[in-house]
Amino acid sequence: MRKSIYILAATATILASCAQTEKINDDLRTNEPAAIGFTSYAEKATRGDATDSSNLEFYHSTFAVYSSKKNADNTVQYAFGGIPTAAGIQDGVTCTYQETPDAVLGDWKYDFPRFWDKQANYNFIAYAPALAGNPIRYSYNAANAEVGADGNDFCFSNGSFVLTGTNLQVNAGTAEINKGFTGLNGKDMDIMTSNDLIGNDKSVTINGATRNAGDYVNLSFKHILSKLIVTVNKAQSLYGYDVTIKGIQITGLKDKATSYSEKIYTIGDPNATPAVDPASGWTVSPTNDDDDYTIEYNGAAQLLNNGTMENEVWTAGAPFYFIESLIIPQTMTSTNDIKLAIQYNITKGSYVDDRADEIDLKTIAQFSRLLDRHKYTLNIIIGPEAIKFDATATGWADGGSFEVDAL
Numbered sequence: 001m002r003k004s005i006y007i008l009a010a011t012a013t014i015l016a017s018c019a020q021t022e023k024i025n026d027d028l029r030t031n032e033p034a035a036i037g038f039t040s041y042a043e044k045a046t047r048g049d050a051t052d053s054s055n056l057e058f059y060h061s062t063f064a065v066y067s068s069k070k071n072a073d074n075t076v077q078y079a080f081g082g083i084p085t086a087a088g089i090q091d092g093v094t095c096t097y098q099e100t101p102d103a104v105l106g107d108w109k110y111d112f113p114r115f116w117d118k119q120a121n122y123n124f125i126a127y128a129p130a131l132a133g134n135p136i137r138y139s140y141n142a143a144n145a146e147v148g149a150d151g152n153d154f155c156f157s158n159g160s161f162v163l164t165g166t167n168l169q170v171n172a173g174t175a176e177i178n179k180g181f182t183g184l185n186g187k188d189m190d191i192m193t194s195n196d197l198i199g200n201d202k203s204v205t206i207n208g209a210t211r212n213a214g215d216y217v218n219l220s221f222k223h224i225l226s227k228l229i230v231t232v233n234k235a236q237s238l239y240g241y242d243v244t245i246k247g248i249q250i251t252g253l254k255d256k257a258t259s260y261s262e263k264i265y266t267i268g269d270p271n272a273t274p275a276v277d278p279a280s281g282w283t284v285s286p287t288n289d290d291d292d293y294t295i296e297y298n299g300a301a302q303l304l305n306n307g308t309m310e311n312e313v314w315t316a317g318a319p320f321y322f323i324e325s326l327i328i329p330q331t332m333t334s335t336n337d338i339k340l341a342i343q344y345n346i347t348k349g350s351y352v353d354d355r356a357d358e359i360d361l362k363t364i365a366q367f368s369r370l371l372d373r374h375k376y377t378l379n380i381i382i383g384p385e386a387i388k389f390d391a392t393a394t395g396w397a398d399g400g401s402f403e404v405d406a407l
Contacts, residue, residue, distance in 0.1 A: 033115040034115060034116045034213065034214075035105055035113040035115055035116075036067075036079065036114045036122075036217060037104075037105045038095055038106070038107075038108040038216055039106070039107060050097070053178050053179070056097075056128060056219075056221050058178070058179055059178070059179060060128045060182065060190070060192070061097040062097070062128065063094075063108075063128035063129065063130055063192075063194075064092030064094055064126060064130035065080045065092050065095055065110075065124060065125070065126040065219070066080050066081035066082060066092045066124070066125050066138045066147050067079040067081070067114075067122055067124045068082065068123050068145075068146040068147040068148075069117060069120045069122050070121045070122075070123075070146060071117075071120050072119045072120070076145070079114045079122065080092060080093040080114065080124070082147075085143055085144075086143060087145065088139055089137045089139045089155065090139070090140060091137065092126065092127070092130065092137070092138060093110050094110060094130040095110045095126075096108065096109050096110070097109075116208050116211065117208045118208045118209045119209070120208045121206070122208060123148040123204065124204040124205075124217050124219065125193075125195050125203045125204070126193070126194045126221070127192065127193045127194070128191075128193075128221055129191075131184070131189070133183050133189060134183060134191060135157055135158065135159060135260070136155070136156065136157075136260065137155065137156075138152065138153075139153045139154070139155050141153075148195075148203030148205070151263075152202070152263075153197060153261055153263045154193050154197065155261050155262070156260050160289075161191075161257045161260070162255055162256045162257075163255050163256075164186065164187075164255070164290070165188070165293060165294060165295045165325060166180070166188040167296065167323050167324060168180045168181070169324045171299065171301065172232075172245065172299075173320070173321050174318050174319075174321065176324055177321075178324075181326055188325070189326075190223060190326060191224050192222060193221065193262060194220055194222075196262075197262045197263045197265075204218065204219060224260075224262070224281065225326045225329065226329045226370040226371065226372065226374055227325070227326055227374075227375035227376070228295065228323065228324075228325050228327045228378070229321060229323060229324050229375060229376065229378070230248060230250070230321075230322050230323035230340070230380065231320060231321050231322065231377060231379050231380065232245055232248075232303060232320050232344075232380045232381075232382060233303070233305060233317065233318075233319040233379065233380070233381050234303055234306065234307060234316070234317065234383065235316075236307070236314045236383065237386055238346065238382060238383060239306065239309060240348065241346050241347065241348045242303075243344060243345070243346055244303070244347070245297070245300070245301050245302075245320075245342070245343075245344045246300050246344055247296065247297060247299075247341075247342070247343045248297040248322050248323060248341070248342045248343075249297075249339075249341045250295040250296070250323070250339070250340050250361075251294050251337075251338070252338035252361075253293065253295065253327060253338060254284045254285065254288060254328055255290055255293040256284070256285035256288055257282045257283060257284055257328050258284070260283070261281050262281045264279055264281055265281040266279045267371070267373075280329045280330075280331075280371060280372050281329075281372055282329045284330045295323060295325045295327075297323055301320065303382075304317075304320075305320060319379060327370050329370050329371055329372045330369075331368070331369045331370075332361070332362050332368045332369065334362075336362060338361040338362055339358055339359065339360060339361065340358070340359040340378065341358045341359075342356070342357050342358075342359075342380065343355070343356045344382065346384075355384075359380075361378075364378075
């Protein structure tokens with residue numbers, strides 16, 4: 001009975017405009033209203049596979065979504081997240097991944113399903129993961145602002161953001177792991193946001209009338225921190241030798257950010273006229289949260305990538321991954337003392353050579369600035385030059401020539 005009353009009341013109000021009668025009648029003929037469902041991905045639109053690194057569920061099982069709904073009379077409502085009378089930072093609505101899809105909402109379930117309004121235009125944006133420890137929230141520039149409006153921003157809700165140095169490569173492997181920066185159980189958090197807040201794609205825009213039945217809202221997420229990778233490989237000079245990595249440590253990086261503003265991020269364009277410098281959305285704290293902040297590999301792993309030698313042509317083996325860690329985007333300065341130390345040994349038969357090397361990372365030009373959304377790979381090639389010998393000999397010194405009479 002209640003459902004019938006709502007429909008009759010809506011019809012009585014809307015039919016005051018005869019020009020819209022036919023369209024409204026078509027809209028009201030739908031027996032079951034369509035719930036708003038989501039699919040989320042990193043690079044391509046695929047659904048329901050948490051083993052595929054192009055899907056958000058590979059990285060996180062939650063995201064927080066915001067959506068504004070602009071009605072035919074140009075009034076704004078909020079389908080997900082936001083308070084119509086308040087500007088500023090708002091909480092989104094949490095969506096949780098379901099290994100068994102929800103019968104109504106599909107892969108991503110949220111409380112109290114919202115339903116499509118064919119008379120409205122929608123805008124959507126989100127961040128992940130939807131955890132209390134994630135400082136990122138969406139901020140509206142004004143009361144009744146639509147999602148995607150100029151001046152809206154992803155920013156910190158309060159406090160600061162700290163990394164502890166989680167290394168996914170606990171045991172050296174032959175590939176990136178990617179998954180594991182969950183923000184849970186003391187692990188660093190891989191923060192991701194959808195859309196860019198720059199250009200013309202500040203949100204996902206969907207018209208309630210023209211959307212296809214059964215369509216999901218496709219949200220494409222990006223990583224907003226930097227990622228650092230360290231690999232180790234042998235040079236040809238060590239073909240046939242055993243090399244064991246005993247430890248790697250990176251010190252001197254900043255571990256703390258005091259704020260974030262996504263709308264000021266730009267990748268930069270050195271070829272533009274005038275050139276556009278890159279700009280990070282992160283503000284780095286001048287002091288670390290942990291004075292001993294270190295990204296490290298602890299353990300002992302033998303490099304099994306010996307390479308191949310055929311017809312006197314050597315081909316390097318695949319590098320081994322020893323560090324895969326998140327980094328606060330930051331710029332190196334002349335005062336930074338950023339070092340990479342590595343301990344290893346080289347053996348063959350009875351020959352044993354223990355070594356400890358150190359690299360000043362400021363001397364690597366490509367490492368001078370770590371930008372949002374980028375990963376940086378330091379490829380260490382262990383290939384000491386063999387000790388070579390050359391030998392000369394001096395002749396006998398002339399001690400004199402003597403004649404001796406025969407006896």
